[in-house]
Amino acid sequence: MFEREKEQLNGLKKEYENIPISIDSIDQAISTGFQKAKAEERKSRMKKRSAFGFIAAALLLIGLFSSIKNSPALANYISEIPGMEKIVSMIRDDKGRMAAVEKNYYQRHGVSDEKDGLKVTIDGTIADEMGIVLFYSIESKEKLKEVMFDDVKIRAKDGTVLDEAYNSFGDSHTSDKGENKFSGEIEYFFEAPIETKEYIVELQLKDKEFYIPLTLKEFKKKKDYAVQQTMDLEGQKINIEKVTIYPLRAVVKLKMNEENEKYILQLDDLRLVDENNEVWGNIANGITGSGDKDTEREVYLQSNYFKEPKELYLVLNSAQAIDKENAVIVVDTEKMKILKQPDGNKLRNLRKEDGQLVFDLHTKKPFRSAIFSTITDAQGKEIEVSSQSMGTEEEKGTTRLGIELPSIDRSQNPLTIDLSYYPEWIKGNEKIKIK
Incomplete structure (x- = not known):
């Protein structure tokens, strides 16, 4: 069966290789796409802790082909289980979840609920004591465009009360021509460990409610590593307290040193590395961490749970960081002025455009992250952000950053904007042995 799937994918691969597309055309298409795209945040509900994430896109076909070629176990899954190739394509950028499938830790369900021509099915799950990833399909008798x-x-x-931390159920499924079937995944994580038992998944879709029963098999136990060591990037210290590895992800618990002169925003390349230099890095598509920039924080990495390395290290070379004295953006939306920002004057040309508050971010290389976090008014009241947009203008060396806000009156000015990402870095060469 493996040979049949490999031949089919080889055929598709050859077709793609024979399409006459120049590198310049690809670059132009990517550039145009970023200029036009409006990147709305994933629709997520969060409780108790702030959470941040990065959503990445990938070309799935070649990666899926390579994964199947190198893993007979994965090939068997795809050949024997209908629809499994779609699930593998969703997780192919996460080594931990791919390993869970290869090690038969993926659980098939195929349970559904149907209302007025709409059918929702939970096809399968990967779960541990702190979270559940559900893979679903939606079928409609009528073709749907969104x-x-x-x-x-x-x-x-x-x-039993479940202490929810946050959930994420992804982007809108769209089709210009309309489709009868869509597939996706839902991430659901908890503050406290859950037990193996029966659950009910409640879903709201197009003004209809669906109730789907779910029974989870026994969870594999977590692996804890006490660390209590410090990383140092240009004098800014990060205290690594412990690493916990679950089937779904690895959790690095850390705390920023109170004496740091900078806020450390993102640990760009924090990763697990074994004795053979195999790497488990940042989660490519989903929630990548939780906590505040100046207190305790958790960073989520891809899981090496289903590997048993003799040695395991935590490695870091780069982090985004800004001076604490200039760690926010302050703007007057009446006068359209930037009153304060981090050093370097990277944000310019504040304006209103297409119903958004828009900035130009000037950097040497494109910086494709929506940098804004919490926004508060002059009275300290938080302002709800409907969406953020981002687009690069390569020829100008700028990134257009937009925020969609409700109507702001004069008394609310100036606005203070916290940052979750920013194009300033500190460097180092830190490597801590955790096993």
Whole structure:
């Protein structure tokens, strides 16, 4: 069966290789796409802790082909289980979840609920004591051009209270011509460990409610590594307290040193590395961490749970960081002036455009991250952000950053904008042995 799937993918691969597309055309298409795209945040509900994430896109076909070629176990899954190739394509950028599938830790369900011509099916799950990833499909008798869940909840069938941390149920599924079937994944994580038991998944879709029963098999136990060591990047210290590895992800618990002169925003290349230099890095598509920039924080990495390395290291070479004295952006939306920002004058040309508050970010290389976090008014009241947009203008060396805000009156000015990303870095060469 493996040879049949390999031949089919080889055929598709050859077709792609024979398409006459120049590198310049690809670069232009990517540039145009970033200029036009409006990157809305994933629709997520978060409780107790702030969470940040990065959403990345990838070319799936060649990566999927390579994964199948190198893994007979994965080939068997794809050949024997209908629809499994779609699930593998969703997780192919996460080595930990791919390993979970290869090690038969993926659990098939195929349970559904149907209302008025719409059918929602939970095809399968990968779960551990702190989270559940659900893979679903939506079928419609009528062709749909757009579909997205309005809400998703998981509750224990016996009434046990689940201490939810956050969930994420992805982007809107769209089709210009209309489709009858869509597939996706839902991430659901908890503050406290859950137990193997029966659950009910409640989903809201197009003003309809779906209730799907779910029974999870036994979870594999976590692996804890006490660390209590310090990393140092240009004098800025990061205290690594412990690393916990679950089937779904690795959790690095850390704390920033109070004496640091800078806020460390993102640990760009924090990663696990074994004795053979195999790397488990940042989560490519989903929530990548939680906590505040100046207190305790958790960073989520891809999981090496299903590997048993003799040695395991935590490595860091780069982090985004800004001076604490200039760690926010302050703007007057009446006068359209930037009153304060981090050193370097990278943000310029504040304006209103297409119903958004827009900045130009000037950097030597494109910086493709939506940098803004919490926004508060002059009275300290938080302002809800409807969406953020981002587009690069390669010829100008700028990135257009937009924020969609409600109507702001004079008394609310100036606005203070916290930052979750920013194009300033500190460097180092830190390597801590955790096993």
